[in-house]
Amino acid sequence: MITQTELEKIAALAKLSLDKEDTQALLNDVSSILDFANAIAEVEVGELNLTEEKTKELREDIIYPSTSVEDILSNAAEQRDGYFVARKLGGLTDE
């Protein structure tokens, strides 16, 4: 039900690499799950009634101490001068 090309496109969107060996098993799994999920196609249900008016409840804009920059950076792979660092080169060239 899902093609190899579609799976590759979805993987790219989800930022997941597809290991060449397990693609077939994954294709089979995802296809059977989609078959299972497709059961909802047969049921007829009405559209959501979204016309109800709701009032907006906003909280007061009160300033209070929040998390420190030091704490926020404490789990980062790399940080510099209060910034997260995302390296652009990592020892491999594009295949």
Place this chain on the structure above:
Amino acid sequence: MNKIKDIKHLLEAREASCVEVTKQFLSASQQENAELNAYISLTEETALKTAAAVDKKQQSGEKLLPLEGIPFVLKDNIATAGLKTTCASRMLENHVPIYDAAVWESLQKQNAVLIGKGNMDEFAMGSTCETSYFGGAKNPQNTDYVAGGSSGGVAAAVAGGLSIFGIGSDTGGSIRQPASFCGIVGLKPTYGAVSRRGLIAYASSFDQIGPLTTCVEDAALVFDAIRGEDPLDMTSRDSSAVSDQLTGDIKGLRIGIAKEYFENLPKDLADSLQQAIALYQSLGAEIVPIEFPMLKYSLPTYYILACAEASSNLGRYDGIRYGYHAEKFSDLEDFVCRTRSEGFGEEVRRRILLGTYVLSAGYFDAYYHKAQLVRNSIKNQFKTIFESCDCLLTPTVPLTAMKSGANLDPVKTYQTDICTVTVNIAGLPAVSIPCGFDSKGLPIGMQLIGNQFSEALILNTALAFERETAEQYIKTPDRGVKL
């Protein structure tokens, strides 16, 4: 099995200090974990520090709070600042949160003693605990079988006599199913009754935190301690305390039986549930036949919506701000892809892919939008159901624990969630209690589902059953702490 009041008695009668009791639970947990694998980490220092504070308070003559000094296990997807919180994933293997979850804050206020972080399926995705990066938790009733999932380690610790109560999370049955498999009580509260702040998100409109305990009274005590509106979780609401509402009297209660839940049940489960229904009738309840034709659509609805939400929630794991990161990569895009592919296990990757697919252009209407409509329809069907009855009685799971390593294919595993997921779809409260054993001696669980914020009613209904059957159906483990 050990209860909260057993510890309370020891402490108040000064028969043992909290530090002594805590050391017993820590030691038993350390010893049994090699076999049960219930804990991902033990929090010895934190536990002993809390225990010492409880002893000091006890010595000063101050009255102890309901959960003060009680040893417990916290599922490892609940943030504990300064203590590793891994979600049983390589992605967060060494992650130390910088803030406390709301539920952990509430339990710290009561000086509940944290013995350790409970093993679970990775990112709460699974029904056996076997998708855990650290290996699955075993069922204390019979270690050839799984503890269940995703709060498997929590259930194993409580059922194995290693903690008095546990805190788990339930997105599609993850508190109730392991409670059923391990022969203990598991409560999934109404969506919004307990703050989700600090619960590492799987599916935000389904996730809910709740207690696993050895008796109904304890589930009520723990729920009372953790419920409440939290300004930092906009989906949370205040609710009334339930402990003081439990009488065990259910005369005139209307218990709904929907035949759709009982189709194709194995004989020993069917017999147990029939006996439970007969017992309720003898206690004065009225049995009301109910129809629930939408039940069969609940599994596909759940998996579509939960996976969609999961794909969004797990998008945050990119290796840059926290968590696992790839060492070798060609560019930033490759860094993120490798990080995620190496950091996440197979089941998590599968659900992310499924979620991304149902949200993608061209499929959104047929899957995600349609599932939203079906969800709404299921919620409406429950509204109708609760006009004719006060609660529904169903099996918790249409089977008992699977063998360890059974490795069922994904769809077969998903199908075992049929009785539990509907509750999360509608945001309702539900409790699982032990109601028998199968021919292999494995526990069978019965589920009671109530209307929104009817925790008192379903717990009271559960209590009525427990009072008549606890001696038969709640089996003290041959391991763990014997008080």
